[in-house]
Amino acid sequence: MTLLDFARGPALQWSVTIFIVGVLWRLLGVFLLRTRKDLSEPRKPAAWKGLKLIALRSWPRREFLEGTAFGEVMGYAFHVGFLMALFFFAPHVLFFADISRGLLGTDLRGLVGFGWPTLPNGIITLVSAVSVAALVAVLIHRFVNPVKRLISNFDDYFSWFVTIAPLVTGMVAFSHLAGWPYERLLAVHLLSVELLLVWFPFGKLMHAFTIFAARGATGMIFERRGASL
Amino acid sequence: MTETTHTRRPEPLEFDKPRVSIAKPEYRFDMQGEMPEAERVERAMKSFVKDFGRTAAIYMESCIHCGMCAEACHFYEVTKDPKYTPIWKLEPFKQAYKREYGPFAVIYRALNLKRRVTVEELQEWQQLIYDSCTVCGRCSLMCPMGIDIATLVSQARHGMFNAGLIPHELWAVTERARLEGSPLGATPKVFKDRLEWLADDHEVEIPVDKADADVLCTMSSIEIMKYPDSVVATARIMNHLGVNWTFRLDGYEATNFGLLAGNAAAQKQLTMKLIDAAVACGAKTLILPECGHAYTALRWMGANMYGEPLPFRVLHIAEFLAEQVHEGKLRLKKVPKSVTFHDPCQVVRRGGAIEAPRDVLKALGVELREMHPTKGTNWCCGGGGGVVANHRADDLRYKVFRIKMEQIEKTQAELPVTTCANCRQTFDDGQAHFKWDVKMHSLLELVADNLIEDER
Numbered sequence: 183m184t185l186l187d188f189a190r191g192p193a194l195q196w197s198v199t200i201f202i203v204g205v206l207w208r209l210l211g212v213f214l215l216r217t218r219k220d221l222s223e224p225r226k227p228a229a230w231k232g233l234k235l236i237a238l239r240s241w242p243r244r245e246f247l248e249g250t251a252f253g254e255v256m257g258y259a260f261h262v263g264f265l266m267a268l269f270f271f272a273p274h275v276l277f278f279a280d281i282s283r284g285l286l287g288t289d290l291r292g293l294v295g296f297g298w299p300t301l302p303n304g305i306i307t308l309v310s311a312v313s314v315a316a317l318v319a320v321l322i323h324r325f326v327n328p329v330k331r332l333i334s335n336f337d338d339y340f341s342w343f344v345t346i347a348p349l350v351t352g353m354v355a356f357s358h359l360a361g362w363p364y365e366r367l368l369a370v371h372l373l374s375v376e377l378l379l380v381w382f383p384f385g386k387l388m389h390a391f392t393i394f395a396a397r398g399a400t401g402m403i404f405e406r407r408g409a410s411l
Numbered sequence: 412m413t414e415t416t417h418t419r420r421p422e423p424l425e426f427d428k429p430r431v432s433i434a435k436p437e438y439r440f441d442m443q444g445e446m447p448e449a450e451r452v453e454r455a456m457k458s459f460v461k462d463f464g465r466t467a468a469i470y471m472e473s474c475i476h477c478g479m480c481a482e483a484c485h486f487y488e489v490t491k492d493p494k495y496t497p498i499w500k501l502e503p504f505k506q507a508y509k510r511e512y513g514p515f516a517v518i519y520r521a522l523n524l525k526r527r528v529t530v531e532e533l534q535e536w537q538q539l540i541y542d543s544c545t546v547c548g549r550c551s552l553m554c555p556m557g558i559d560i561a562t563l564v565s566q567a568r569h570g571m572f573n574a575g576l577i578p579h580e581l582w583a584v585t586e587r588a589r590l591e592g593s594p595l596g597a598t599p600k601v602f603k604d605r606l607e608w609l610a611d612d613h614e615v616e617i618p619v620d621k622a623d624a625d626v627l628c629t630m631s632s633i634e635i636m637k638y639p640d641s642v643v644a645t646a647r648i649m650n651h652l653g654v655n656w657t658f659r660l661d662g663y664e665a666t667n668f669g670l671l672a673g674n675a676a677a678q679k680q681l682t683m684k685l686i687d688a689a690v691a692c693g694a695k696t697l698i699l700p701e702c703g704h705a706y707t708a709l710r711w712m713g714a715n716m717y718g719e720p721l722p723f724r725v726l727h728i729a730e731f732l733a734e735q736v737h738e739g740k741l742r743l744k745k746v747p748k749s750v751t752f753h754d755p756c757q758v759v760r761r762g763g764a765i766e767a768p769r770d771v772l773k774a775l776g777v778e779l780r781e782m783h784p785t786k787g788t789n790w791c792c793g794g795g796g797g798v799v800a801n802h803r804a805d806d807l808r809y810k811v812f813r814i815k816m817e818q819i820e821k822t823q824a825e826l827p828v829t830t831c832a833n834c835r836q837t838f839d840d841g842q843a844h845f846k847w848d849v850k851m852h853s854l855l856e857l858v859a860d861n862l863i864e865d866e867r
Contacts, residue, residue, distance in 0.1 A: 210514075211468075211515075212472055213465060215465040217465040221718070221720050222713065222714045222721075223721070223725075225763050239556075240555075242479070243553075245784040246479075246552075246553050250482055250553070253477055253478075257477075329487075330477075332493040332496065333496055333502075334476055338476050388472060389556060392556070393556050396469050396557045397557030399469055399557070400466075400551070400557040400558070403466070403559070404763075407763040409761050410759075410761075410763075410765070410786065
């Protein structure tokens with residue numbers, strides 16, 4: 183079995199399994215906890231059901247912008263770059279189509295009802311580079327900012343590593359850099375993605391799911407009170 | 412739960428002396444009761460997770476350590492000390508959650524990935540949880556994950572209380588409230604005597620212990636002991652409106668130090684007194700005084716303590732006044748002055764009564780000059796959450812108070828007004844400390860002073 187066979191075969195299956203089971207375990211472990219009904223008389227019904235705060239908190243209030251602009255801009259830069267590269271790079275779309283056919287017996291068009299668009303390689307390279315640069319910037323910021331340095335732990339640094347690794351290995355594989363055979367570069371790229379999947383349920387990457395739950399829960403409570411969102 | 416309290420060094424309680432006379436205290440932590448260290452930690456963690464429901468667990472799972480909450484905290488703003496980062500104030504509790512309670516607790520324990528919290532850490536964190544957090548919730552507005560950090564701090568205070576690790580003064584005033592009915596000595600007898608004296612002195616009728624009343628009025632101990640004009644103002648306004656109202660000696664004290672200290676049993680006891688008094692006289696409305704945390708304790712937590720929806724409405728006095736203005740029942744003389752309004756965090760930011768005090772000010776015809784920032788993002792005075800009662804926090808609180816001074820001075824308003832006696836006390840103390848020539852005023856008293864009497 184070559185490294186690529188391993189990365190495409192058992193490593194992929196195991197990492198996806200750990201990802202799915204781990205994410206479900208962590209979410210169920212929280213969502214199955216009891217919750218008490220709030221018996222206070224609401225100032226007004228929570229008409230937005232927490233959705234308003236989910237949307238509003240996507241950008242800080244004007245009053246808070248001065249101290250947080252760097253984190254917000256860098257955060258958006260690497261998230262958007264990462265997601266664009268993940269979902270709109272042509273080989274990734276083909277990869278997802280393969281998986282879709284293998285698992286569900288239908289291609290992406292059958293699954294989502296429309297053809298999945300792709301972006302030109304040049305744009306993907308650009309957004310990936312922006313994403314990597316932003317990730318490096320946030321790491322430096324984590325080292326030099328006294329607040330972030332104090333509150334950081336292993337999870338912060340390792341989550342950073344497993345996030346930047348697929349971007350870097352992907353760019354290296356695409357550019358055929360490092361002087362390695364393409365199959366080996368691709369295998370390393372796949373393994374880096376699998377590392378991300380394995381770590382995902384255990385660390386702070388889970389905020390991809392919990393962010394909506396946390397904002398929504400606070401939104402519901404605050405809306406009932408008519409409190410500031 | 413405990414009958415003794417120890418400080419690391421002797422620290423007299425000096426509630427009745429002017430606050431500026433307090434000598435600068437050394438850093439200290441306080442402990443109540445005698446118990447092995449391991450038991451303290453166990454108690455802290457157990458009671459922290461005891462009330463853990465879905466929402467608190469979601470919060471615990473969601474922090475990404477972005478540190479942005481620091482930017483919203485007044486204690487960080489004035490010191491730039493990273494230990495005042497709001498989420499850091501919960502660090503031992505976050506660690507305990509992961510190790511003892513989270514979905515992967517088994518793994519964390521088995522591999523010792525999160526070590527046990529020590530009593531020394533809890534002692535160190537006492538200052539962060541009590542002295543440098545007013546539970547104002549400004550950080551909760553900042554958090555990009557939407558975590559309500561202030562609620563988690565309150566929950567951590569439950570743990571600290573059960574471990575016998577709360578500041579001396581907060582423990583003492585809560586005990587006094589639990590045993591005597593008031594944290595500042597406004598016992599039923601004292602309150603009754605005061606009401607009689609105020610009624611005579613101000614020639615105002617103050618009904619007490621009516622068997623049937625539509626409205627039950629309550630006061631805070633700060634008002635009863637320090638700002639008795641607020642008691643008179645309440646009576647004047649109620650009489651002016653022709654309301655069938657009363658004070659009751661079995662439920663008049665809205666201050667709830669149980670909430671601030673983290674003593675859930677005391678909180679419930681104090682809350683139930685008010686609820687029982689309102690039920691006893693068949694009140695349709697219970698009016699809370701100018702007190703921020705009293706509003707949180709009864710308006711938003713009261714029914715949950717009672718176990719069912721309250722059989723009466725709960726209104727902050729500013730909400731009641733605004734309602735009377737809207738209904739055309741409360742007519743006020745115009746006050747030709749510029750006013751700036753200090754938003755009490757628990758009433759406005761977290762309580763939702765954002766426009767009510769402003770509507771009353773509008774009815775008074777003042778020129779309202781808003782601070783910057785204002786309303787939901789206004790800065791806390793620094794005295795909430797029990798901080799003003801906690802002497803060892805004085806120096807830090809004065810630093811924070813400078814933010815308010817600057818905010819108010821920038822408006823150049825003639826009259827600063829608020830609707831929380833605790834904020835007012837913090838302002839009075841800050842005014843004395845800095846020899847500042849600005850005096851905070853009560854919205855309630857401003858209304859009482861400007862009633863149009865002859866139309867009734």
